[in-house]
Amino acid sequence: MVLYIWRHPKPRTAQGRCIGQTDIAVDKRKLKRLANKIERFVRLHQLPRVIWVSPLQRSLKVGQILAQRGFQYQVAPELAEINFGVWDGCLWEQITQQEIDDWCNDFAHFACDKGESLHQLFDRVEGWMSARVIENNGKRNNKPTLVVGHAGWITAAKMIADGQNVPTRASEWPRSVKYQERSRLDY
Incomplete structure (x- = not known):
């Protein structure tokens, strides 16, 4: 399966903020x-006009704009x-600093109060990707x-698609993709 992710x-x-699932405006x-970027890319490569988005408005609203242009959008909490x-x-x-140190010392498994560990994130991402690989039939x-x-x-x-494990040290975490950047993954 090929994933194009923006x-x-x-x-x-x-x-200056720790932003995960905080639902902030764009x-x-x-x-x-x-x-517009996504629509041009889809048209150029003749791709299906279906896009998956998270329920967070910084992702969801892009799907809603595309829906006004004839796309279908699917919302997935995963x-x-x-x-x-x-x-x-x-x-x-x-x-x-102690909380940050605790996180860095157990990077893969640390979860702050009411939060999610990196290991849990990887499980959630891999579960969603695996479900997309096999169709209903x-x-x-x-x-x-x-x-x-x-x-x-x-x-x-990206790490899952490349066969990498959950990082155990913060220094193993790659640089983040830029805002509005497109990535291609083969999974």
Whole structure:
């Protein structure tokens, strides 16, 4: 299966904050700009006009704009960014150094209060990707799948597609994809 994944546009109030599943707004022009990019790409490559989005508005609203242009959009909670629990939405400076150290010392399995570990994120991403590989009739899905996703989710998906394990150290986590950047994964 081929996945084309675009990272959502840059949110308005993300600067200096721990943002996972905090549902923050994006400028409408940036949403339309990404929808335009996706629409041109789909037209150029004659791809299906179906796109998967997370329920977070920075992804969801791109799907809604595309739906006004004849696309079908599918909302999947599994596509949401990692859940940082009580950290989500906080300024990074509000999170204690000890908490950050605890996270870095158990990078794969640490989850702050009410949050999700990196291992849990990888399980969620792999589960969604595996479900897309097999269609309802039990046959392998060879159609390209289009997604508007989030940086952590995309990074996990890339690592899974490359056969990599969940990183055990923070230094093993790759640089995030840029806002509105498209990635291709073969899974």
